[in-house]
Amino acid sequence: MDLDENYHATISLLKDIRFATQQLRGDIMVDLKVVKDISPAAALLLVAECDRWRERTKAQWLRAFDVSYWTPSVRRRLKEMGFFEVLNSRNIPEDPVLAGEDRYVSFLTGRRNPGAPAAELRKGIEALGPTVADREALYEGLVEAMTNVTQHAYRTRRGDSGPERWWISASVNPERRTMTVMVVDHGVGIAKTLPRSGRWEAVRQAIPLGMVKDDAHIVRAAFAKDDVNRSQTGEEHRGKGLRENIKGYVESHNSHGKLRVITNRANYQYSRLNDTEDETSTSVPIPFEGTFIEWVIEDYGQE
Template sequence: MRRPQAARQKIVQRIGARRTADERARRLSYLGEKRAASRAPSLRGAFDPKQQREIVPVPATLDLGQNREATLAVARTCRENCFKRRRSTVLDFTHTKKISSGAVLLLVAEIDRCRRLAGPKMLTGTYPKDKKLHGQMRDSGFFEALHVNSRLDGEERTYPMEYIKVVSGSEADGHLARELRLKLLGPLDVQVAQEAKTSFFRSLSEAMTNVSQHAYPDESLRGKIHVIPKGWWMLGHINKLRSELKVMIVDQGIGIPRSLPKKHPMELINEVLSKSLSLLGIVKPTDGQMIKAAMEVGRSRMGQDNRGKGLNDLKKLIQACGSGRLRILSNHGEYTYTEGGSERLHAYDDSINGTFIEWTVPLKAILPFLEEGRDEKH
């Protein structure tokens, strides 16, 4: 005997409601697990009762690639001890042997934030045994951030990097962008093609502007972990062995995936994302896909044609040079662009709590080919 139509509809509605509730419960469980996973584990060290401080051992290798979790754990420990536990901390670099340039910048920014907002006595560090790393920490500005003096002052460098020390600010500074270029390239600057100089200058200035305008909305300044309003940190170096120039900038704002919808209408973002997401069968974009969308959206919230193009200037310079790499880490996502138009996206369980931009170009790609008679002033 068939049930009446109304009865069948009620059964379908109950099943649908139960299924919706189950799906909602599974979704909440998944998000809870994801949030827990995103909290990079903190490092714990021995507590010195006499000095009333915790001695935290820093891992042997720190970088934002294979050792990303260890690097973020150091940053998280600094934040927790300074702002939540209110415990004076010493970062022990005794057995650390390698810190990549990206990890240097990320940790210097975290150390600077903690010392400035929680107090200079809350965080300091020790010296590594490795002389090469000691020289890198000296010349990159790591020791200055920790407020300790180098033990190798005056000694010759033992590594092939020509660093400028980390610089920081809270507003766009065109003079600083030019100064950075001159410091990095030194006498080579006169050989740099004019179009490369212009793009370099505009890209760095725009990166600073984007941070000051979009990375720190008002609500981000009222969180449990304090931030330096509009703060950014920048580091650059020339690798003499590889003959390449690298410039990095990091901020501790809300990240590109969260700031993009505040800068641009969602209709525009969805239009940019719709094709790639439909092909992959994905409903909600990952942070990596949101970074890619930010690269493709060509106008800013203010509707100014000359705004919001800094990242694309870096991308266009790589295209013009035919060589180089642009790497952007923001929150849980990563976007990498290399010569030839190759793009790679990645999603992580943990978050860097901000945005990190790394731009690498071989020196030979930005220097003019003098043997071909190029005028270095044009």
């Protein structure tokens, strides 16, 4: 399961889980024995989808099945991220951390008050490695992402489609000195909320003629610099959040950093290495229902 190497199959599985919990009745089994590897992003998406499942189907009991047959590295990563707590499963085998593998931080979820969870996630990251450089920039990026969920993501959503929450987590690779930080929600997505926002006119002007309904162009334009500071909430400072706090965390880092945002039909990526920047925004084969934000920072620790 990986959004880079196997996007179609990964998102298809998550959509199948959601369909099953919304439309089907009776016993449902998701066979994870066949999963041979899982990335940090895919792990958080799976945890969030199953946590959503748990909240929607409180009368049913979710449990792990044939756990002893799972791929050990997959089982260990999901355990560290808190997956088996979602399933209320105990006595999960202890698996060793192999050389070069990522360590995961247990997920956090909520609806409001993002400051405390952002600080707690940062603390969890630092428990696995060095103190994070640009600590305040990471904090502000996380708070901005979670605040966007509270103020925008679920505002126009219709129907009973699950909990109105965000999920956050992170992974650290001490050998590669790399940190991955992630936020996901199951809202309507950035590309659908921007046309209703106070910044839409400035965003629209940055989109090529004929592409005003293309998600990839909408999201890329949302991260472009402009002089309009007003968001959907009407607060003058809120409109800057995507580019100044979420994208700004990568811009402020002195080493190699990457930002990825997958939302609706858009896959936006921005990277910075010293003074060299690269930015792309493409369409994905299967729409992502919500918004996924990921920062990957190399040499993230303070000297």
